[in-house]
Amino acid sequence: MSLTGLVRTGFGHHAPGKVSPLPGRSVATAAMETVALVLDETVVVPATDQDARDLMSRLRVHHRQLGEGARAAASGLVSGRVTDTLRTSGELVGVPVPDDLSKARDHLQSAASAVKDLLVTMGAAGLVCVHQPECPPATAPDFHTAHPVLRCLATGYSRLCNGVVLFEDTGYLKPNGGIGSPSRPLPRVGGESVPA
Numbered sequence: 001m002s003l004t005g006l007v008r009t010g011f012g013h014h015a016p017g018k019v020s021p022l023p024g025r026s027v028a029t030a031a032m033e034t035v036a037l038v039l040d041e042t043v044v045v046p047a048t049d050q051d052a053r054d055l056m057s058r059l060r061v062h063h064r065q066l067g068e069g070a071r072a073a074a075s076g077l078v079s080g081r082v083t084d085t086l087r088t089s090g091e092l093v094g095v096p097v098p099d100d101l102s103k104a105r106d107h108l109q110s111a112a113s114a115v116k117d118l119l120v121t122m123g124a125a126g127l128v129c130v131h132q133p134e135c136p137p138a139t140a141p142d143f144h145t146a147h148p149v150l151r152c153l154a155t156g157y158s159r160l161c162n163g164v165v166l167f168e169d170t171g172y173l174k175p176n177g178g179i180g181s182p183s184r185p186l187p188r189v190g191g192e193s194v195p196a
């Protein structure tokens with residue numbers, strides 16, 4: 001499939017601003033896919049004016065969804081670095097796409113780079129999962145396989161990307177307040193569950 005075909009099947013069917021609002025963690029994956037497509041140096045994107053407008057409207061949606069996600073995850077208390085990157089990406093995605101295709105490409109690359117910075121900053125702040133494949137959410141049976149983002153060797157616990165705090169004795173604390181006792185074994189990854 002040609003790249004333009006890929007762009008069209010990926011999101012060409014969506015009207016501008018109507019990219020399906022994916023809840024939760026998929027927001028980051030969708031944003032990473034668009035950013036990777038625009039910043040891929042081995043392909044020429046956008047191929048047409050319509051592609052340029054489609055890609056920019058998609059970047060706008062990613063910016064908006066990531067901003068909403070950051071504010072929700074941080075209960076409104078978004079750190080200065082995240083606020084700065086949000087402002088930068090907001091300014092860039094807010095600029096109309098130039099009519100000239102090569103200028104449109106340059107502008108899209110700037111906007112995609114800004115959204116990428118936003119993803120990296122939010123990932124570092126623990127506001128979004130930027131791992132591939134995505135970490136399982138705290139509600140998934142295999143929640144304990146999420147990437148550790150913080151390890152405290154002294155007290156023997158890890159904070160996972162999905163917000164779960166995992167203790168060395170396999171006890172855990174979930175973001176919703178759920179507590180797992182150390183005596184209850186965690187399900188094995190990719191295998192049948194362990195009898196309790």
Ligand SMILES: [Zn+2]
Binds near residue numbers: 130131135146161162
């Ligand atoms: Zn993750």
